[in-house]
Amino acid sequence: MSSASTIAFNRKTATLYLPAVTLDGNTEVVLRNLVAYESSAASGPLVLTRYTELMNDIINTDVDVPLLRKWGVVLNHMKKRVDEVAKPWNDMSRPVQHSKVPTMDKVIEEMNRYYDGRWRIKTKQFMRKYVLSPWKMFTFLTATSMLVLTTL
Known part of the structure; x- marks a missing residue:
């Protein structure tokens, strides 16, 4: 060695x-x-x-x-x-x-x-942290649908 x-x-x-x-x-x-x-x-x-x-x-x-x-x-x-x-x-x-x-x-x-620092890793970490978690996913979808409904 x-x-x-x-x-x-x-x-x-x-x-x-x-x-x-x-x-x-x-x-x-x-x-x-x-x-x-x-x-x-x-x-x-x-x-x-x-x-x-x-x-x-x-x-x-x-x-x-x-x-x-x-x-x-x-x-x-x-x-x-x-x-x-x-x-x-x-x-x-x-x-x-x-x-x-x-x-x-x-x-x-x-x-x-x-x-x-790589974008692919940052995106993967973001998805894992905020989107792929069941409760966080539910919260994200609810917030997005509320925003869409408010806009309509």
Whole structure:
């Protein structure tokens, strides 16, 4: 695995740069032991723990692993199914303690700001918040029909 300091987000191309990681049969055990050691011995930011949290957030579905493999982020040396490749990351979702790493947190914040600023996402959030909720939908339709009736 490359250094976690190579994690970056390019806003112009909407590209997230992640270090490559090689997965084999021992990856889950090694990751767990390193995270446990880091949390017990480190006096500074828990970089590996935060990296595993980030990868857990990125790998959510069976589609994510082939994409990461295609882009050279995950090098799979296991002869397992796609969902088993995601297992080491998804099982690490309960960190020993909350980790803050300023450089990674800045990259995550930039990505979230970019994502939340897109019109498609804003529209989807608006629809979910105000229109798709049953009571809010009822209120919206009632207000609209009252406005139409008042106009007529």
